[in-house]
Structures are given as structure tokens and as C-alpha cells.
Amino acid sequence: MKLLPTPEQASALEATLYACNRAATYASQVAFAKDLKDRNGLQREVYADLKTTFYLSAQPAVRAVKKVVDAYAALKANLKAGNLGPSTSPRHRKAVSAPIVFRPEAAQPFDDRCLSWQYDAGTVSAWTVSGRMKGIRFTCSPDQLETLVMYRKGESDLVRRGGTWFLIATCDLPDPQVHEPVDWVGVDRGVVNLATTSDGVNYQGRRLSRYRRWQARKRAELQARSTRSATRRLSRRAQKEKRHATQVNHAISKEIVSVAQRTGRGIAVEDLGGLRERVRLRRDQRGTLSSWPFHQLGQHLAYKARRAGVPFLEVDAAYTSQRCPRCGHTERANRPDRDNFQCRRCGLAGPADVVAGVNVRDRARSAWVFVTAPAPSP
Numbered sequence: 001m002k003l004l005p006t007p008e009q010a011s012a013l014e015a016t017l018y019a020c021n022r023a024a025t026y027a028s029q030v031a032f033a034k035d036l037k038d039r040n041g042l043q044r045e046v047y048a049d050l051k052t053t054f055y056l057s058a059q060p061a062v063r064a065v066k067k068v069v070d071a072y073a074a075l076k077a078n079l080k081a082g083n084l085g086p087s088t089s090p091r092h093r094k095a096v097s098a099p100i101v102f103r104p105e106a107a108q109p110f111d112d113r114c115l116s117w118q119y120d121a122g123t124v125s126a127w128t129v130s131g132r133m134k135g136i137r138f139t140c141s142p143d144q145l146e147t148l149v150m151y152r153k154g155e156s157d158l159v160r161r162g163g164t165w166f167l168i169a170t171c172d173l174p175d176p177q178v179h180e181p182v183d184w185v186g187v188d189r190g191v192v193n194l195a196t197t198s199d200g201v202n203y204q205g206r207r208l209s210r211y212r213r214w215q216a217r218k219r220a221e222l223q224a225r226s227t228r229s230a231t232r233r234l235s236r237r238a239q240k241e242k243r244h245a246t247q248v249n250h251a252i253s254k255e256i257v258s259v260a261q262r263t264g265r266g267i268a269v270e271d272l273g274g275l276r277e278r279v280r281l282r283r284d285q286r287g288t289l290s291s292w293p294f295h296q297l298g299q300h301l302a303y304k305a306r307r308a309g310v311p312f313l314e315v316d317a318a319y320t321s322q323r324c325p326r327c328g329h330t331e332r333a334n335r336p337d338r339d340n341f342q343c344r345r346c347g348l349a350g351p352a353d354v355v356a357g358v359n360v361r362d363r364a365r366s367a368w369v370f371v372t373a374p375a376p377s378p
Helices: 007-034 039-052 058-081 090-096 142-151 206-225 228-263 283-290 294-308 352-372
Strands: 002-004 108-110 115-118 123-128 131-139 152-161 164-171 184-189 193-197 202-204 266-270 312-315 340-342 349-351
Touching: 007 039, 007 058, 007 108, 007 123, 007 131, 007 152, 039 058, 058 090, 058 108, 142 152, 142 164, 184 228, 184 294, 184 352, 193 228, 193 352, 206 228, 228 266, 228 294, 266 294, 266 352, 294 312, 312 352, 340 352, 349 352
Parallel strands: 184 266, 266 312
Antiparallel strands: 002 131, 002 164, 108 152, 115 123, 123 131, 152 164, 184 193, 193 202, 340 349
């Protein structure tokens, strides 16, 4: 939800955000120095200081402690999963050698004791370091307001991005019942073609690739300057590129889910988990693969399908681009180049990505029968 505060309200919100994050950084330093990563132990240690030194009320102080505990829990999970590299890597050592620091404008969670919504008036009332601030206006679409009224549950995060204030409200929407599909739409994800369906619909990635190459050239120019201004512009460009790729994935996934819902079919994609670890590429290909947003496209398809009640499956990705969907013959020579497929046994020919989408669809048919089959009686 976009907030429309007055200058006085915006000043109070800014001071509140800064105070809460300074308090969280202090609590993080105490947690790191005394190895207090549990909520109750850390709260007993810093609660009084957060109230007297940083002028936080009782509930904001509790939320600051919870934010610190959650941050260390996330760090522990990332270390365990190897997301920061091995214990000997510089990134891993840097992460464990110093306490977590919160940016002055990092998001701050507010629960129902700190923030209340007035839906009819289109305003919120929030705790600030200047006292309870009432009548802060917010704006949204009618659909968003309906979702907010019916399903809002839990915390709301106060954030400021590019000088604009937002409240990110958590809404717990019930999942609609998944229908029995009459068939499946197989989706093959790629770099040149971001997505190709078994229906023959192709979503090309040429424009996105060209945009990314242009952004890469601009980044190289800015990095060569090595100035503070260039660093700030690099950060803005990175966020802009990320938003652009996200919007492309949203548009593609929305259209695919809409087609599946209208025709009563399910959506099947390849399971590409661990692809970057399995594939060895030339140096000039690594940047393209690392910036390939295939995982995000799969996530968008999954959650949009769930909200629409459309079945969604991930199937084995092995040899989908080399297997003939008519005779089943699998051979690397079936795909003489990137764009074309021609079976060496039966002669079936066609666009390689469409053939891969058909193979994904066929595997989903078999997998769904297995998933929905009744369990054998003991």
C-alpha cells in the first residue's frame, strides 16, 4: 500500500525508521558479543536499553528484538545451506566475523498494537517516536483494498523506496480447490526463448537479452569511473534491470496461467533445480546463465496457478530436448542445432523448444496419473 503522508507525518515516519534500525543494530551487537540468539534471552538483555536509550515503546522494542533474532536465524540457514560459500571463503568469514548491521532505512515490522487500519477512511494510525500518528492516508486499487479488508493477517512492514513510503501488508488468502485437468500445458524454459509452450506459443527473450547487454555496457562504463556518484547510479541501474526482468516474467506467467485456466488444463514445467551447479559453461556464457531468471519464472507460474486453482507440476528435465515425442527415440543427434529437432529414427521434425514442451506435457500426464492414483490397500 502506497502511503501519502503529510510533510510532518513523513518526518515522524523517517525518525521512527531510523530509531528502530539504530536500536536493532545495537541489539545485534549485544547478541553477537554475548552469543544471545534466542528471543527471550536477548530481550531480557536489551529491552530496558531500547526503551531508555532509543526511546522505543514496549511493543516496538519487542519487534526490534524479533527482527534481530530473525536476521541471525536467516544467516544461520544460509550458512548451513552453503549460500555464502565454504567456511574458508572470504564471504563466509566476513558474515560470521561481525554483527549484523541494519541500514537506516531498512524495513520495520509493525503489528496490530503498533498500527491500525481505517479501511473506510483510507487511513492508518501508527506509532512513531513523536507519538501516535493518526490519519496517514494510503492509496490502492479497489481489488487490493478488498483483499486487504478480507484477508489481512499479521504484521505490516513500513518501508521507504526512492522517497516514497509504503506499507507491505501480509494477507493470508485461501487456496482455491485445484480442478482435475483435462490435459496439460508443457512449458520449456530457456535463454534464447524465455518460455515455449506445447501449444507452440513462443515467448522470445531476444528483447530482454538485448536490454541486459546494454545494461552490462553501461555498468562497465560506470565501474571504470570509480566515483561515489557512479556507485549510486550502478545501484539504481541494478534495481531497474531487476524490475524489468520481473515484469517480463509476470507478463509471461500471467498469460500462460490464463490460457490453462480457460481451457481447463494444468501447467507443467521442467525441474531445473541445481542447474547452475550441474552445467559447465564457457567464460563468455557464465554471465548469461547467472542472470537467466528461469527460477523466478517458475515461481511466478506456481503461485499464479495456485491462486487460479490450476494444477502445477514439475517433471524430470532429463533429455526433454533430445527425446522424440512420437517414437521415444532419444539421441543427442536428434537436435542438430539449437533451434531445430529432427528424429533420427522416425523423421519427426519441428522447433526444438516446442518439442521439449510437448515432452514436458507428456511427462506431466504420466506423473499426474501416479500422483492421483489411490494408495494400495494394506
